[in-house]
Amino acid sequence: MRDKIIADMILEGASIFCGEKLPKDYDFVAVKGNRIIATGYEAQKANYIGEDTRVLKLDKENLIVPGLHDNHIHLIQAGMLDKYADLSTAPSQEEAAKTIAEFAKTIPDETWVMGFGWSRMSWEDKSLPTKESLDRYIADRPVFLLDSELHGAWVNTKALEICGIDENTQDPPFGEIAKDDQGKPSGYLYETALCLVGEKALDFDDRLVEDLIDRYSRNAIKWGITSISDMTPYLGLDLAYEETYYRMDREGKLKIRINAARNLFEDIDKFNAVRAKAEASGTGMYRVPYMKQFVDGVIANYTALLLDDYCDRPGDKGSSLLDLDKLKEAVEIAHENNVSVRLHGCGEGAVQAALDAYEHAILKAGRTEARHQIEHIESIDPSDIVRFGAMDVIASVQPEHIISGIPSFADNCYPELLGEERCRYTWPFKTLRESGAVLAGGSDAPVVEGDPFYGIYCGMVREHPDGTPEGGWNPQEKLTAEELLVSYTYGAAYAERRERELGTLEIGKLADIAVLDRNILAADPESIKETKVLYTIVDGKIVYEG
Incomplete structure (x- = not known):
């Protein structure tokens, strides 16, 4: 017996x-x-x-579920959101500047003053913010404020001076230093240009990195999150901090499973060495299963790559944030080495370019163990929807993005920028799922706070906080609570090739x-x-x- x-x-x-x-x-x-x-x-x-x-x-009335997996966060920045100023509710540039000045008083011993979440699209005056509005309140310490999309930074004069940015500084590839009427930096940095300040502002020591990891993890476990996928490449910055993770794993300090993505353009031998070291680093709570890059920016900043012009900017389709030929080469190398790739694609042009790169790799090397993903998929050409299921490309979706942190649909810029026809295919969750795509749910924290239950709610109702539009934006794309829960559990486990270990409650x-x-x-x-x-x-x- x-x-x-x-x-x-x-x-x-x-x-x-x-x-x-x-x-x-x-x-x-x-x-x-x-x-x-x-x-x-x-x-x-x-x-x-x-x-x-x-x-x-x-x-x-209680419910037992598999541990939730946030399939897309920026862990260090999410920890920073807990530590630094939250500007998401500031109604204007002036109020945001006042808020950060008050916050600065709480960290008198720190050099950099940082904050998150401001959105000019939610301000009555939607003009780009300037260094002068910050200088009036904080002139003696550098200020670095990331916008709600994490694709733009607002800085003061001190930050520009410390980083050596002036009228003679050239724009970096795929980025822009906004200039005033005199040709001087205005205090706003687009896309990769934010790295010119970020490389100094985000240069953290081991002690601070551990604190940021702990801050996010404490919030995650209160939301039932047991695993996360950490998007460490950030517009040219490397926020992997792997040595801290190795140490914390050895010491048993990691509260949740962390799956980190490395830079797609990293040498494959170096990647494999990092992956192997992570596997041997301790308890197995820290893994490095994939590589990641940005194909484009975001629609609200006109930096997303579209197939046709922005409706309010004839002749402007946006652009890629990288060389698409080099993208194909890098994806092919990763694919043939069984390394899954994750590509940020918001505009339908970027989504198509990502699918093309995956298709090229599959045609060259055949199917491998790699499970590739596209992040966000804010808009998509309808002809590309079936390609997800056909190639087993995972749709990495973040339901809260549907409302974009904007209180009312009346303030939503997407209809104006994309037009009615393209807006029909914004965040097409149900269509993707029905076409055979596996959906993996996440938040993109700290773009949003990271509560998965609010994400599930958003995916069900597709309404802004004020209840608009009535019936939801593209209501035909609503998902059920079960379908969304599956995306945060089995779907995310499948995305990291761990569905035999995680994602369901099975013996x-x-x-x-x-x-x-x-x-x-x-x-x-x-x-x-x-x-x-x-x-x-x-x-x-x-x-x-x-």
Whole structure:
């Protein structure tokens, strides 16, 4: 007779979502060590309970789900959002400047004053911000403020001086230093130009990097997030800080699984060495499974690559942020080395270029173990939708982007910039899913805070905070709560080639589990965005109790 297996932990009494196409009527989940050893019915539960088994007794209105995976964040910047100033609610340039000045008083011993989230599109005066508006409040310390898209930076005169940026400084490739009427830097930096200041402002030591990782991780576990995909290449900056991750992994300090993306243009031998070192660095909580790059910028800044002109700028289709021929070469090298690639593509031209690069690699080297992704897909040519399923390209989607942090649809710039026909294919989640694409859900934190339940809500209703447009923007693209939950669990696990270990609640899989205070699969959408997490379990250990 087989020996009785005693669980370390039993979760019982709640509703249970094991995963799409799996049983939905189980009564318990049993965990031993870092693995799920049983899921089943009440009559079977006693077989796994021993003297030392911890039994979490839950209510039927609670919901047990696989641990959530945020498939696209910028971890260091997300930690910075927790540490530095949040400017997302500032109603004007002047108020944002006042807010950052008040914040600066709270960090008197730090050289750089930093903040996030300002959006001129939500200001009554939508003019680009200037250094003078910051200089009036902070003239003696450098200021570096990233916009809500993370594709532009607002700086003061001191920051420009420290970084040696003046009227003679040349624009970097795929970036622009905005100039005033006298040809001097105005204080706004587009795309890769922000790196001219960012390379100094974001040059952090090991102690600060650990603090930023901890800050984000503490927030993540309260949202039931057990894994994240960290997009470390940032418009020419390297924010990998891998030595800190190696150390924290060895010391058992990582609270969640971290999957880091490296620069696509990095030498493949160097990448493989970093990947191997990560695998040997400690507990396995830190991995380096993919490479990443930006094909374009963002639609709101006219830096996204379109196939046709911006409606309000005849002759301007935007541009790529890299050489598309070199992109194809780099993707081919990664693909033939079984390395998954992740390409940022917001405009339909960038999405098409990314698909073309993947198709080129597949035609040259055949199918490999690589699972490539396109990030964001804010707009897409309808002819390209079926290519995702045909090539097994994963759609890395962030539902909160639908509302773009803008309170009302009346302030949404996309209809004006893209026009009615293209707007029909903005964030086409349902169409992509029905065409055979795997959707992997994420947030793009700190572009947004990173609460996955608010993301699920946005993907269901597709409305701005004021409830506009009535019925949702492109309501035909709404997804159900279950479809969205799958994107944050199985879809994201599939994207990192770990669906045999993670993403569903099944015997033998790693015990990454979240317990929610309500059954979001049966709840009203308005209720879903208020979801709280009761327990977050990572690798069989309770790391958060709400």
